[in-house]
Every structure is written in structure tokens, then in C-alpha cells.
Amino acid sequence: MYLLYTHNDLDGAGCGIVARCAFGVKADIRYNSIGGLNLQVERFLEKGKKKHQLFITDLAVNEANEQGLDAFAKAGGKVKLIDHHKTSLHFNRYAWGMVQVEYENGKLASATSLFYEYLLQNGLLKPTPTLDAFVELVRQYDTWEWERNNQQQAKRLNDLFHLMSIEEFEEKMVARLQHAETFAFDDFEEKLLDIEEEKIERYVRRKKRELIPTVIHDLYAGIVHAESYHSELGNELGKEYPHLDYIAILNMGSKRISFRTIHDHVDVSDIAGRYGGGGHAKAAGASMTEEAYRQYVAEVFPMEPIRADAFRNAFNTKKSPYGSLYENRKDQSLFIFSVGGGWAVDVDGEEEGGRFAAFEEAERYVKRQYAAWLARDEVYVSFLMEHMAEQKAKLQV
């Protein structure tokens, strides 16, 4: 018998699917949340079944289970932990650990791609073009390479995964991988996916208005409560508000926080690590500890959500030669204007913050220091008129 304890996301399910293709009914597959795995491994170690081959994929165990598994392996037990999370690299010190974040050609690994290659190399599964294509879609989705490559099929595969139970998805995919010549969705799935795509867009648009900006441990975070579509939210909100270092997505029901960033200067697995969690540099998660609850929920509760930049302006546009006006909830006026090849900021008429080489840097400054947004045209026009009146009055003195 083969036992597979794997993650309950698309990459984890991909491991279940290739295991089913390899072992058929001889595989007992359990899909776990990050927290659920340790309980499952504890129970397995108590029974100490040495005749089973245990695979753990896309997840890591805690220290107690790490030692338990090592003792189990040393006593002749068969176990393999295959993962691609940076925070799991220390398992490589064991013969039973196989953690790889990146391939030699620079492409990022996923648990499904690593496990698939393991099965091929050990003669447990025969490669087919359909399997290759499926594994590559999962890898592109899990590593976000799909976005750069605009690989919509990978994104849609993940959407489809969330439209049904894991078991149903596994059954559907295994049948397709065993019989189809190429990997594709059927007409009904394509229609469902179109509807789902619109639904996600509406959801993200609504969440944009609930985002709360705050500073935690010297980093600028955007906080939002959401039960689903964490990847889409992390990505869309991050791009909409590039002055935020990262996005924290809270799920109060499951008491979990997801951390996402689009920036290279932030490693969200470090932030998750502070609360006992882990993950990748750009996507990580943790349980909501009491400290996390205080910082991300209680202290933030009285704060106001972020205001989006005015988007229908004809005059008050970014990088306008006449200057761009921002405002905030304290009724301050932040005016960004070009000067001598650079950019400067006036705060209520006084220059502040020094000179900026690029407009984006000046904008980042007013957004981070003053929680400001691009004002609407009406506000801009009356600001300019007042400004001109002041200048005139000064000249007449």
C-alpha cells in the first residue's frame, strides 16, 4: 500500500492525481490543510506500519514529527517528503527528504512536478504528453509563472479545482489523463469557468474598497478579510497599491492569515515565520496567533479603508506638467510637481521629503507617509485657482 499525505490546494491535489495514475487503488490519499498534516503523521507514527510506503508532498511536518519520521526511517520504515517550499529546505539533511525550490535552468519547482519526476525516475509511472501538460499547468499555476507567460489554462485549471470537491476533481482529472490524447477542458467546463472568472472579478473589486493600510514591524501592509480567492486578491490588490509592501488576507473562520507580495524587497515567508507559519517569498501563510490577532485585527479595527485614486480625471493626472494633487482623510493637500528634472512634494504649501528622481517615488512617499489618494478634478481645479490667487496676492504686497 502507498500512503500519500498531501496539501489540499491545486499543487497538493496534483500530487494526489499523479499518485492515482501511478498506483491506482493501491494508493490511500489524504488531502490536508497545513495544520491537519501533523495530526495525521502523529497517528501514522503511533501505528508504525513499516510495510507501507509513506509520501508527504507539498507540506512539511513539525519538529516532533520530523524526529519521529527520522526514527521511523532509521528503523527501516519507508518515507519520502517531497516539497518545494523554501522553509522546508532543512529536510534535505535526511535521506528521506527531497526539497527543491528551483530547477537548474532557473524555473521554479512545484510539489507536483517534483513528485511526477520522482515517479518517472523510479519507474513507477510512464510519461505521456497529457500528463506532462497537466503537471506543467499545475507547476505554472503554483509558481505564478502562468502570469508572466499569460498561461490562462493554468489559471482556469485552478478555478476548476475550486468549483468541486478535491475527490471529484481527482476522479475527473485521472480519467482525462488516462484516456485523452491532449489535456483540455470540455465545453461545459469552459462555460462554468467563464462565469467563475466574472464572479472573481466582482469579488476582487468589492474587496478593493475594504483594504486597510497600516504599518506592522516597519512594513506597510494592506489588510483585507476574505474567505476565498486569496491568490487573486493578493495579486490584484498588490498591483493596485504598489506602495504597500505586502497584502495580508485574514480568514477569521479558519483563523488563518495569508501573506502575499508582488515585490522583491519583501519576503513574506519571514513575516509568516514570525507567527509559526511559512511558505514562499511571495506567498506564505500562518495560523492566527494571539499576537497576530492583536496586530492584524484588533488594532486595525477602528481604522478606515484605503481610498482609491480618482480614475476618471482629465486634468489631475499622474505626472501632469501642472502638478498632481493628492488628498487624505486629514484634509491635507499633497501636491507633487516637477522641478529641475526631478519631483518635489508640497504638504499644505510647504515642501517636504526632499527631491525624488522619479514621479513614482514621490507618489510612494505621499501614499506611505500621508495615506493619500489622487484627488478628483473638481478638487484639483479649485486648488489651482486658490493657489493662483495666493501667488497674485503675494505679488501685490
Ligand SMILES: [Mn+2]
Ligand atoms: Mn505547492
